[in-house]
Amino acid sequence: MMGDGSSTAGWTATPGGLVARFRTRTMVRGLEFVTRVVAAAEAANHHPDIDFRYGSVVLTLITHDAGDEITELDHRLAREISTIASGLDLLS
Ligand SMILES: C[C@H](O)[C@H](O)[C@H]1CNC2=NC(N)=NC(=O)C2=N1
Numbered sequence: 116m117m118g119d120g121s122s123t124a125g126w127t128a129t130p131g132g133l134v135a136r137f138r139t140r141t142m143v144r145g146l147e148f149v150t151r152v153v154a155a156a157e158a159a160n161h162h163p164d165i166d167f168r169y170g171s172v173v174l175t176l177i178t179h180d181a182g183d184e185i186t187e188l189d190h191r192l193a194r195e196i197s198t199i200a201s202g203l204d205l206l207s
Pocket residue numbers: 160161162163176177178179180181
């Protein structure tokens with residue numbers, strides 16, 4: 116848990132980036148989640164790879180400008196996305 120109460124719980128560092136899977140149960144809830152994630156990505160000018168499926172959304176965060184390495188930009192957006200997910204009662 117971070118000092119501001121945020122967390123990157125549910126995220127896993129892999130060679131491909133920070134990865135998290137969110138169970139959305141329906142595609143409509145998944146679309147709502149993805150819509151809010153894209154808004155946060157646009158505001159941060161930092162964008163996840165999104166695997167959008169019927170019952171889940173898998174997000175991958177890596178910084179291309181840093182040679183496809185995980186940077187603070189990824190951790191920061193991961194925290195924002197986790198906050199969005201908890202606001203929608205999504206389980207990761
Ligand atoms: C030009 C634009 O600011 C850059 O391409 C931004 C856009 N979004 C990005 N998203 C991610 N994940 N990594 C980047 O390096 C990146 N760079």
